[in-house]
Amino acid sequence: MKTLSENRCFGGTQGVYAHASDATGTEMTFGLFLPPDPTGAVLWYLSGLTCTHENAMTKAGLQVWAAEAGLTVVFPDTSPRGDAVADDDNYDMGQGAGFYVDADEAPWAPHFRMERYITNDLPETxxxxxxxxxxxxxxxxxxxxxxxxxxxxxxxxGQYRSVSAFAPICNPSASDWGTPQLTAYTGDPAAHDATHLLAGGATLPPCLIDTGTADQFYDKLGTAAFAGAVAEHRAEAQIRLQKGYDHSYFFVSTFVPDHVAFHADHLA
Incomplete structure (x- = not known):
């Protein structure tokens, strides 16, 4: 692991690091905020389309609340990168748009192994x-x-004690933010669809979701479908529609304190 930068931040350290990933076969960059008094608990923050490790690290405002709660926050990149890595001209496919799945279709399979990267490779590092x-x-x-x-x-x-999301794409197999991409990567969008997984009997840890009523991409998110699966299977979840908020980091930063407190309770 290489240290690319470290900056003092709310009494802790905001670092940026790089490492050789076995999962992707590339060098990967991630941010990590270490609070001044870490409890040892870790919150993984996964960013959206077109983002790198840097967007949420500089715009979401997690560090002040994580410092208070003693949570370490990790900001992974959203895909493998490099000249030898497959890409696409569309913003919602290829580099910057890994969708956190392991691809098994050409030309994506050699490097787009983001599920294994997030759940295994990066945690090991x-x-x-x-x-x-x-x-x-x-x-x-x-x-x-x-x-x-x-x-x-x-x-x-069992890997995560709690999960939360800001305006998540939670029914991608019924959305053009999901169906084309997951079909290209894996051939099976439903296998990577939170609504289908929950309806199929998967266990959801304690969950908090916030989505804005003025989200310009609301029709792509599938919030109602996921809420229906939550109700049908009596999952422990709060799904909150926040009046007037859109899809931006202004929305994310507004509700970050609630999400950090939610996770701190479950990680105590």
Missing amino acids: VFAAFDLDDTRQAITGHSMGGHGALTLALKHP
Whole structure:
């Protein structure tokens, strides 16, 4: 692991690091905020389409609340990158749009192994480099990253004590933010759809979702479908529609304090 930068931040350290990933076969960059008095608990933050590790690290405002709660926050990248990595001209496909799945279709399969990267490869690197507790993990994300947070929590029971999401794509197999991409990567969008996973019997850890009523992409998110699956299966979840909020980081930063407090309670 290489240190690219470290900055003092709310009494802790906001670092940016790079490492060679076995999962993607590329060098990957991630941000990590270490609070001044870490409890050992870790919150993974998965970003949305077109983002890198940097967007949420600089715009979401997690650090002040994480410092207060003693939570370490990790900001992974959204896909493998590099000249040898497959890409697409569309913003919602290829580099910057990994959808947190392991691709098994050409030309994506050699490097787009983001599920294994987030759940296995990056945690191995982080827990080897920092004195943190791998039994106390939680996960959150925004938009495509909200999709990632929900599906990874559903597919890896016991790994995360809690999950939350900001405007998540939670029914991608019924959306053009999901169906084309997941078909291209895996051939099976429903296998990576939080609504289908929950309806199929997967266990959802304690969950908090916020979505804005003025979200310009509301029709792509599938909030109602996921809420129906939550109700049918009596999952422990709060789904809140926030009046007047859109899809931006202004929305995310407004409700970050609630999400950090939610995870801190479950990671205590």
